[in-house]
Amino acid sequence: MTGRILVVDDVATNRIVMKVKLAAACYAVDQADCGEAALAAARAGRPDLILLDVVMPDMSGLEVCRRLKAEPETADIPVILITALTDRASKMAGLEAGADDFLTKPVDEVTLLARVRSLLRARDTARELRQRGEPALGFAEAAATFAGQERPGRIALVAPGPKGAVLWKTALDDRLGGEVSILPRDAALMGVGSEEGEAPDVFVIAADLTHRNEGLRLLSDLLSRPATRNAATVMILPAGDGERAAIALDLGAHDILYDPVDAQELALRIRTQLGRKRQADRLRASLQAGLEMAVTDSLTGLHNRRYALFQLDRMIARPGRGVAVMLLDIDHFKQVNDRHGHSVGDAVLSLVARRLRAQLRTGDLLARMGGEEFLVALPDSDRRAALDCAERLRASIGETPFLVGGEVPPLTITLSVGIALAAPGSSEAGQSLIDRADGALYGAKAHGRDQVTLSPLPAA
Template structure:
């Protein structure tokens, strides 16, 4: 399932309409017929997003939203307020209560689903950063708080007409942050500090011209993590939905209500600062203590508490996760035949292939000489098996090239394979409810079964399930011809290590 969504509405027909929309997009749907039930369900089931009606007989939607945001277990769940009202005071009240969005009935299905996708995508990134932050704190690397908050930078990208200049003036009056105005060309120029937030006119230069700029900003490393608000013309649902799917953080309809824009900008700036802080901690605070100097991967010291936190979150949400133990087959023969420098090259190459063939939320760690651990949060058993098989193939299909040198008269291609032990944890679909150490032991046992059954394969704990090549001989031939004369041209050898 791509996400679990709670629909809160006292009218059964409204819940049925929304459920049909969301179920058609393969979302898991929970329902509550009032505010009191919504608070219970939200804390118990931890949905990924809440669609909340504003008017309900027991507790109104605004009060429910405030309580959700004031409760630590539910504060990070994005809320969309849905109501029959479309007036500015109702919209401002919803945003002030902490809602991420305000949508009016009847629902525009295209915009609603685009907004849901956008919020779920943002929450996934924030949840992963928070998870890494929790792991850092468990290791004793909590960052001291700082009361000083520097001014942010807001960049308005629009044509230099009277309306755009008015937007800039009014934003500057309301914000403590620096507000500047740029053209499309200067917005993409890599000069000066990167803005924290871009405000982009969708019709920049031409109809939809701002959407092209949006995709450029999201694709560039310098601006990838900036907040982006797109201003769309009134009634243009297609541009609004497209902007959200292209990576816009938020969408505001023209003509701009500056009270609404102020609330959205302040909320986005706060989220941006928090995300930046967490990224800095992950990048800098743990590097020396919890990373392997050879591969740049996390080490066992980081992997164990991280796995424990993934386990705790999975038990709270009722979902599965997976753990892999990966070991290089016959790795000792690489060191014996080619030296430890060659072995280091193989280890670094395998580490790179593991990282490039997994999701950004997955963790790869080196926990021994030639052993790696992979932790995959929120994944079902079949997807975990597919991921393990993808890693096995990615490593074995492309040889590792050892360049010619003093120890080798010619380049050598080593075909390295791996054996993988896989265990599924969590509360769903028969996952194991073991602690981190026990899970690693179970995965390690599955790894030994993979080795014993021929290597270069995946074995799932609790019932052997093998994938991959048929068993190969325990040791492949390792004879290396040598040139018969110094003038003989260099050749490339291919050696399989299985």
């Protein structure tokens, strides 16, 4: 099964008909016959999507939707309201209650299934991001809490002609505020839409621009480009064009609307998409922060041992002049901690890291391996270049005393450095290079410290 859907309707025949349609599309279907039963089923079963009738005997579908969106456990479950009501006020009330769509009976099966696919795809993406990000930073904020709390965002309007775009913009300016801009197709493809040069948060695109289906092709292009692939998209289609509405949703549109555009409805749908976009952005930021934490030393901000070993093996595998690996160890560091305390020792480690980084190229690898030991790896480096760099690093630490503040006097800190070289095309593993550099480091320590020692090449 591709998802579990809860169908809520007080008429058994309606539930059965809907279940047959969904089951034919390989969805698992649960059923509820009233509002209270729907709330209980949603809390207990956590369905992937809810199809909810508006008119029911115990409470309206609008009230059920409000309660679902108010509870953190059910707030992120997509809800499609299905009703015989056709008036505009009912649709606006449904969208304001938090529903993702409002479909009028009899429901077009093609449009319904396309909408279901679209919402399930969006929820799966958010769920995956949340699961990856939560273990790192504990991000666990319900989707519904974002809407209305963030600034309106950047909205880009791509319409067939300036007249239509101006009408959209005028209507949205009165209801959304913020930055609503009119973009030609080419500017949209470049991801341009704000003074800061950032891509818009939401694109509102007419299906037909200069040519028929040009808006649909633009949608595909936007989703394929890094600058705009995470933006939300609302497609505007001719009235009654359910076939192309389904195509737009399957291409990746986040929402659809039909001409003539109702300005209030468009504003409501944009707010919903902005809320989801904000949530997804935060989840991605949480995930990125978690990934960085996993490969970063928290004290110095340098890469850690795990990252260094992985990157070193990649560096050796690349064609080039060779790779130089250095292990650097702060001499007599224990005495710093014993005399001045661990807070001063931490400050020294951070300052050492800063000075080392300042001496290295952009493509060089610098990592803290643990304690007072650091690793440097130089791609495209030979013996002379490695020795020159090692002497610069040693001098950057030993020639200028460290000022850590407080009542601590300037501290003289020195480094011992061991170097191991991998010849071009070498098959030597990164850990083997590190072991040889460690042996050279031991030699530097044994011969008086504050010096550089080079490991001999391994026997052929």
